[in-house]
Amino acid sequence: MSVYGFQDILSGPFAQYLQLSAKIGGDVAQQAEFVNKAFNAQLAFIQLASTSSQPTQTQLPNLLKPTSDQISAIQEFREKHRTSPFFNHLSAISESVPALGWVCVSPTPGPHVKEMNDAGQFYTNRVLKDWKEKDATHVEWARSWVQTLSELQQYIKQHHTTGLVWAGKTAPPSGPAAPPPPPPPVLPPVGDMSLNADGSDDGRSALFAQINRGEDITKGLKRVTAEMQTHKNPGLRTGPAPFKAPTASPVAPGAKPVETAKAPVFNRDGKKWLIEYQKNNRDLVVDGAEMNNVVYVFKCENSTINVKGKINSIFLDSCKKCAVVFDTVVSSIEFVNCQSVQMQVLGHVPTISIDKTDGCQMYLSEKSKNVEIISSKSSEMNVLLPKGTAGDFTEHPIPEQFKTTVNGNGGLSTICVESLG
Template identity: 85%
Template sequence: MSVNGFEDILNDPFAQYLQLSAKIGGDVAQQADFVKKAFKAQLEFIKLASTSSQPAQAQLATLLKPTSDQISAIQEYREKHRTSPFFNHLSAISESIPALGWVCVAPTPGPHVKEMNDAGQFYTNRVLKEWKEKNATHVEWARSWVSTLTELQKYIKQHHTTGLVWSGISAPPSGPAGGAPPPPPPPVLPPVGDLSLGAGGEDDGRSALFAQINQGEDITKSLKRVTADMQTHKNPGLRTGPAPFKAPTASVKPVAKPVESKPPVFTRDGKKWLIEYQKNNTGLVVEGAEMNNVVYVFRCENSTITVKGKINSIFLDSCKKCSVVFDSLVSSIEFVNCQSVQMQVLGHVPTISIDKTDGCQMYLSEESKKVEIVSSKSSEMNVLLPKGTAGDYTEHPIPEQFKTTISGNGLSTICVESLG
């Protein structure tokens, strides 16, 4: 039944995802090939569990390697195609594919899949927003992938509620059979140790405790009388003791991982402007860009980018202490994994997207006051609105805290204003 249930997922929502990926083509179809291999590997692993007893940890890692390799390939493909027009599609899969690691999670494999599904929905929502008016195929693609992981969670709840079930019929082979299994999941806290009281267990310990309490007044008979020579206020010599412990002053500092250093890049590749690994450069200017062009800024630090003219969009990824000044955008400006960044729009920008970013200052123009700002997992975000004609701004923080209460059969969430 466990194997049949997983095959039902492959034959329905997952098959639809593969079909739509092939229809979209390009990078989406290529990544889907890795996803197909990963799910096939998990099916083989589940088949193995249905006929075998649980192997040792070292052997388990070997059996999981085929799926683990495919998950790594999926995530690497996304990293190597950051300038792809389907980057949101690639990211949706890359962020949620670790859900296949549920086979190593106990006792809550179902919630692990949901957590991974939620992580990917930030990008599937972007796909829905970008393509709902352009091409319904992309909308159905996003829904089919979310449905696949949702059905996987239901399958786990039905067949493997507290962890992958091994049949115990026979020992598993030393290597992967047929073609595969899943990846090691994110680190899982070790199980809490046995808290029973000695060999007698919890019941014996509890009985002994109540036996002591039930002595009543006789419980004081075992107490030792304190004489005058034992009292510190009558015998000052008892007040002296060993010197308090002092922690050693020397401390071991962790060895910092060397920062990856690559040569700076400022180039145009067709419709894409690539600005990468720039440091302490305040003179980066994009000129002559066209309305369908995209500016992609990656891992720059202490730099300023000026974009002249109206282009499609700007994307800042993993940048630190960078500023971008631009005229107008057709689509949006996005900040992902950034720290202490600023932007100023001189004309019009319809959307600002902020994800996993700490510190983002947004200077808006009069023309951009109807902008839509979407933020997720970010902090220290401030919008500065123009005030008068003297170049002054008023600062407005974007809420980071929320209060949720139960309202009827649902939830009601409101922003919590900071009083500090």
């Protein structure tokens, strides 16, 4: 799962970064060749970790040498091309590519990637500001790179939360498992990525003039569909070679990807309960789970999941019109890319996380009134608090609109406001 998850990054936003780098050409394309080698070297290292035991401190530098060599090459390329018209592009990559060093960080490698992403933000913002009116390809290029590192952080959170997992029993080799593969052939130019005819870019073009947009610059990226993800589609695993990043099949402009029917899944894989592609099933029950178990629900529709007992966490990804009822969660319940979902906690839940979700109803218990709800890029969120003992609830919407002003100290003040629409 760890290897396939990293391959999804390579075939998703990173593949788009390579395409756009080739389209821009020049120094940007040359530097992208080093970046491609660095990411493939890291893929080889992750593959090694999935089959080997943890190496000694003397072995580790040799195993990491292919990655570190490419990072050095990326940074040296930038220093040798300070007069390049694309110096901001080169600097954005040079400042943030040390994010690949997360494999040496513990116990919290995820924040290291975010720190490196932030370090390159000064230059990605310059690219956005300088090229917004000239060529939207450069805007998409910056977005794809930031999205690559953002998804790397999420990948670490899911698979290597407290540090790189060495999952095998055999001793690792004294040197690198294999040299990084050669760079892929130059991909054909991507389609037209210009802004809308009115220059609005979906009504948000004014934001590009601001320097500190943070993670908002990733909004325009297209997500990789489940059909393109190797850990969700075993049919894409075409061979044992783990170092070749799969590329998505070309899709005609304006065409929608064909949704293929998937067999429903309900099984337990170690500590993870996998519930996938269930449709119109109201009788899904997770019984016998332990406190360190995780329930992962993916792309289910019109279904209800009942989780009994105390469990570590629940994760709903890309679900539609689904409901989950559970007793107690130790860590959190998360909703990502969902539509019209509901949850009800009968015991205690400390944290509810909602990301890129439209429509989320949260029924709380008396024991869960101190819950923390973290939401981003979501709408139509309502919290229902118990009222009395008759099973009634009081509904409270979560604010979606905010007002920010500059205060007298030169900082920002943000408050919630009621929508007038």
